[in-house]
Amino acid sequence: MRDAQALAAAGRVEEAVALLRAGAGRGEVDALLMLAAWHVLGCGVARDMAAARDLYGRAAEAGSAAGAQLYLACLVTGSGGPVDWLAAMDLLRARAAEDADAAHQLALLGPMALGEGGAPAMLPPAEALSDTPWVRIVRGAASPAECDYVAALAAPRLAPSMVIDPRTRQSMRHPVRNSDAANFPVLAENAVIRALNLRIAALTGTDVAQGEPLQILRYANGQEYRPHGDYLPGEANQRILTAILYLTDGYAGGETRFTATGLAVSGGKGDLLIFRNTDADGTPDRLSAHAGQPVTAGVKMIATRWIRAAPLPAAM
Numbered sequence: 001m002r003d004a005q006a007l008a009a010a011g012r013v014e015e016a017v018a019l020l021r022a023g024a025g026r027g028e029v030d031a032l033l034m035l036a037a038w039h040v041l042g043c044g045v046a047r048d049m050a051a052a053r054d055l056y057g058r059a060a061e062a063g064s065a066a067g068a069q070l071y072l073a074c075l076v077t078g079s080g081g082p083v084d085w086l087a088a089m090d091l092l093r094a095r096a097a098e099d100a101d102a103a104h105q106l107a108l109l110g111p112m113a114l115g116e117g118g119a120p121a122m123l124p125p126a127e128a129l130s131d132t133p134w135v136r137i138v139r140g141a142a143s144p145a146e147c148d149y150v151a152a153l154a155a156p157r158l159a160p161s162m163v164i165d166p167r168t169r170q171s172m173r174h175p176v177r178n179s180d181a182a183n184f185p186v187l188a189e190n191a192v193i194r195a196l197n198l199r200i201a202a203l204t205g206t207d208v209a210q211g212e213p214l215q216i217l218r219y220a221n222g223q224e225y226r227p228h229g230d231y232l233p234g235e236a237n238q239r240i241l242t243a244i245l246y247l248t249d250g251y252a253g254g255e256t257r258f259t260a261t262g263l264a265v266s267g268g269k270g271d272l273l274i275f276r277n278t279d280a281d282g283t284p285d286r287l288s289a290h291a292g293q294p295v296t297a298g299v300k301m302i303a304t305r306w307i308r309a310a311p312l313p314a315a316m
C-alpha cells in the first residue's frame, strides 16, 4: 500500500484510489483498510461512512483484527448504517477463541443483560449532593471489573493532557491540567465502551449522540486539574452536563471540588458524578466551576463524558 500512498503524495490521487480499489477487489486486507480510512477522512474519495463500514466488514471477514475492531465500532455506534448489536455480539463470539479482548468484552457484557441496541437493563438511583450547583452522584454506576477494563484499555492510549490555546488554536501542554489523557472517538469505541456510554446517557437523561468522546484522565502523585468550568466559550452547542466515572480508588487527595461552594466529592470506584454546567436557558453556570484536587498518593483515573445540548455531528 506504500505505492498508493506514494502516488497520493505525488498528487496522483486518482491512480492511488484505483490501485486501492483493485487491491480491495482481490480482498487484500491492507487495501481494504486503507480505502476504508480514506472514505472516513474524505481523502481521495468522497467521505462515505457506509462505504467505510462495508470495507471494514470485508477486512474483518478476511481475518484482520484491526478490521474487526473497526467494524465492531461501526456496528455498536451505528456509524455508516444502523446499530446492529446482535451482529456485534456475533462478531465478538466468532473472535473470542483467538482474541482475548473479544472474550473479555463478552464476559463483561453478559452480566449487563442489555436490551436492544445495547441499552441498559436497569439503572441505579441518583443521589442529590447539591442543587446550586446541580450535582448528583450514582453509586456503583459501573462494576469494579468494568472500571478495570476501561482503565486497562486506555492505558496504551494515554499521553500528556493538552489544552487548546484560544489564540493560536494549537494544542499545547498547560499547568491547568497536568494529568495524562486518552479518548475514545466513535471509531475507537467497542461494545463495552458503547454500553457504558449508553448507560451514562440513560443516567443523565440524554441521547448518546450528545456525548463527546469518552475521555480518560490519569493523575499520578502531585497531578491535578486546576479550577475551571467545562462550558466552552462562544460555543452554540454548549456542554450542558458533565459525567465523571471514577475508575480507581485507594488514592489520597484528588477530590472533585466545586470551588464556589467548597463541595468536595471523593468518588468511589464505579461511582458516577453528574453535574450541570449551564442554567436552564443554556448560559454557563459559574457555580459549576470545579477542580480535580492534587493527588497526594496512589493513582486516580476517571472517565469523563462532556455532554452537549444537542447531538454532535455523526461519527468520525
Ligand SMILES: O=C(O)CCC(=O)C(=O)O
Pocket (backbone or CB within 6 Å): 217, 225, 230, 242, 244, 254, 255, 256, 257, 290, 291, 292, 293, 302, 304
Ligand atoms: O479530576 C476531576 O475530579 C475533575 C475532572 C474534570 O474536571 C473534567 O474531566 O472535566
Ligand SMILES: [Fe+2]
Pocket (backbone or CB within 6 Å): 228, 229, 230, 242, 290
Ligand atoms: Fe471539568
